[in-house]
Amino acid sequence: MTTPLPTGSTIGILGGGQLGRMLSVAASRLGFKTHIFEPGANPPAADVAHAVTTAAYEDETALRAFAQSVDVITYEFENIPTSALDILESLRPLHPNREALRISQDRLTEKTFLSDLGLKTAPFADITDAASLDQALQTIGTPAILKTRRFGYDGKGQARIMTPSEAPQALADMNGAPAILEGFVTFSIEISVIAARAADGQVSAYDPGENVHKDGILSTTTVPANIPSRLQTDAVLLAGRILNALDYVGVMGVELFVTPQGLVVNEIAPRVHNSGHWTQNGCTICQFEQHIRAVAGWPLGDGSRHSDVIMENLIGDDMDRVPALARDGSCALHLYGKAETKPGRKMGHVNRIVKP
Amino acid sequence: MTTPLPTGSTIGILGGGQLGRMLSVAASRLGFKTHIFEPGANPPAADVAHAVTTAAYEDETALRAFAQSVDVITYEFENIPTSALDILESLRPLHPNREALRISQDRLTEKTFLSDLGLKTAPFADITDAASLDQALQTIGTPAILKTRRFGYDGKGQARIMTPSEAPQALADMNGAPAILEGFVTFSIEISVIAARAADGQVSAYDPGENVHKDGILSTTTVPANIPSRLQTDAVLLAGRILNALDYVGVMGVELFVTPQGLVVNEIAPRVHNSGHWTQNGCTICQFEQHIRAVAGWPLGDGSRHSDVIMENLIGDDMDRVPALARDGSCALHLYGKAETKPGRKMGHVNRIVKP
Structure with a gap:
């Protein structure tokens, strides 16, 4: 088992978007510093990071210097070039591991992996x-x-x-x-499970949420999902099976279709997931802290839900609604500080607390 | 009334300790950047800030450059030299205001102010x-x-x-x-009220917490405090009277003694307060976000309590307990990332959730 990373250590994060930003904030709660590696200038995560490297994934010198300045490496997105991973992994531990990335980077490999595990897919x-x-x-x-x-x-x-x-x-x-x-899969609703696995094999899953997409982008996640408790158990067990098969360390998002024949896996994401943002206001330990705990070799936190939540993404012009949302006592705002509002760009999200 | 500061703006914070650190994290949630001004090297807040100025409060050039780089200025401690405030306030809005600082910087002025308001003091x-x-x-x-x-x-x-x-x-x-x-005041318990006032005069107060000190340092805050609801109302009204008298903008900590003759004000602090750390896990909107909302000219958030909490400070060698606390499912850890553990130094705190 991994020795827990002492507080004060530095966690390297590949990618400086909103997921990196919220991972960085969670890391700070446990006394960790973060170092962001991101090709784009002024990424959202830079505002809350100890250090930022602005360089391409092809820049071997920058990758080496980044790896040497951190204690462990994680990522906020799965499409990291293999050549970059080779360099980084030779210098520092990488969580979640290469196998999780290899599988989730390719839809064919992913579907084959899930099928071989005995899970239903399209x-x-x-x-x-x-x-x-x-x-x-x-x-x-x-x-x-x-x-x-x-x-x-x-x-x-x-x-x-x-x-x-x-x-x-x-x-x-x-x-x-x-x-x-x-x-095509005929399904009643899409749900997702945000699950975590620690370095010692401990697995924890948040209550499944119900997702609604608009124009191919996640619009809302409602927790709890309106499903029978039997399916809730199935979803959590299924996520655990995936994590264990990959000897996974970190948080994973598992998207599932609810069908008359049971749960069908849509896709998996080897990282914190948009459909897990509700945990920031529905649980004591959110998905971002859970991920940091796992990659740091810490025990997982308690992921039980204290409030029902409807998470809504704020996309493009939805930012015009922020003044009204700020006045709404049931809403917790999470804005990403992106300089420019564009159609289809995720600018923030709001967690609406539905009192139990 | 102040126009609300648009997301993406920069909030200047005087002081880079743990309060500045947690203010900075809260600011990021609303899409704000922070700029920390702090004489000491590598302050805890620097890990989560967009920019840091390391300079003395006597450095006029640094103060001017700092003020010009931010949209509004606030602070995490009250003992800022008057000369520095003169420079800063000539360039940018300062919240809470000079009057709140003048009064709280001096125990005699503070007690006189409270007495004149008709409140009981020692x-x-x-x-x-x-x-x-x-x-x-x-x-x-x-x-x-x-x-x-x-x-x-x-x-x-x-x-x-x-x-x-x-x-x-x-x-x-x-x-x-x-x-x-x-x-000396003969009292049964000490409580504190964390109250906030927005630029438009809106006032909101969190439920009073019960404080226990050890060696002159806050040890625990338990919420709700074990007091009759009549006293709870008195405490909140009293805090509101102080905020209104000062035309205050921001969060204030008000420490009160519970005595047979009613509530006696011990002291006030014109800033977020250690006895308000429980709000991070007991409320949807914590004291840090509430303060940022107020100084940014935003409406206050909902400060109602969803969980009972016991906050305990982790002081000096208490850090040795972190591995056990990390395994305790009822605990939310908040560590400040301070490089060196010293006796009497506040290294972090833990919010223990007492399920309702």
Whole structure:
């Protein structure tokens, strides 16, 4: 087992967005410093970090200096180039581990991993060319969705195929990137489980939340999700199985579809997750502190829920609502300090407390 | 009324200790940047601040540059030299205001102000020499306590006088500093009220907590305090009277003795207060965010209590208990990241959640 990192140590975080920002704040609560590595200038996390390196993931000198200045490395997003990970991992512990990244960076690998674990996923097939797409469409049927295997998020890199005639255009939309065809899953609601695993194997999961997306972006998470307690237990056990299979250390977001046949895994994210932001005001120990505890080799905290919460993302012009939300006594605001408001950009979120 | 400071603005904070650190974290939640002004090197607040100025309060150039880089100025401690305040206030708004600082910087001025408001205090007298001390002892009696009028905290700058024969030594202990003699108050418990006032006059107070000191330093705050609801109301109204009299903007800590004759004001602090740390885990909006909201011209948040809490300071070697506290599911840790553990030094605190 890992020796717990002493307070005063420095945690390196790859990525300086809002997740890095809130991880940094959580780290400070436990007396840790953070060092952010981020290619973009003035990232949100820089405002609350001890140190910031502004450099590309191809800058080997910067990567080495960053790793040598920290005690452990974690990340706020999964698409870190392999070459950068090779350098970083040779110098400092990396949590969650490479295997978790390898699997979640590629939709095909991820779906295969989940299937092999005995978990349900949407039907899927590896797409390498027009012929494999035609064949997959015969098996999976339409409607279906063609997705790039890598680098997709918030609905990007995806093309719906409603009839087989739309297949050539969908394939062209992939721009030659390796792709996966996924069948549609008929589901009543989408839920997610935010689960954590400590270095000693201890697992803890927050109550599942119910997610609603708009335009491919998470809009709200409502906790508790409106599901029977049997499904709640299934969701938590399923998340634990994934964490244990990966010998995972840290917080993971697991998105699930609720279907008549039970829970179907949509996707996993090896990091703190937007659908876990409610924990900041619904629990004593939030997902960000839970992640920091895990990567620092500390015991996990108590993730039980003291309040019901509806988390809503503030996207683009939703920032105009901030003055009204600030006056609303049931709302806790979390703003990311981003310099520019753009359509589709996550600018903050609000946790509305629904008294028990 | 003040126009609310837009998210993305910078709040200047005088003092880089743990209070500045937790203010800085709260500011980040609302999308604000912070700039810390602190004479000491590597202060705890620097780990979570956008910018840090390391300079003395006598450095006029540094003070001017600091003020010009921020939108509003606040502070985490009250003993800021008048000359520094003159410069800062000429350039940017300062909250809480000079009057609050003037009164709380001097025990004699403070007690006189409270008396004039019609509030009860310990009997007190201005001490300028041996003769005035003798005369005051005849009026107030013994035991009594001689205190420097300024710069006292955590029991420093105080001398008890159990019999009149101890008066000369007590006076010598003041090292010629202006002093005040205070009579002892017979009280059952000490409580404190953390209250806030917004720029538009809105007042909000947290539930009073019950304080226990050890060696002159706050040890625990238990919320709710074990007092009848009548006294709870008295305490909140009394705090509101003080805030309104000062046209105060920000959070104030008001320490009160519970006596058979009602509430007696011990002292006021024009800032976030150690006895308000429980709000971080007992309320949706903590005292730090409440203070930031007030100084930024925002509406106050909801300060109602969702959990009962016992806050305990971690002082000096109490840090050895951190591994056990981290394993305790009822505890939320808040560590200040101070480099060196010293006897009597506040290293962190723990909020133990007592489920309702």
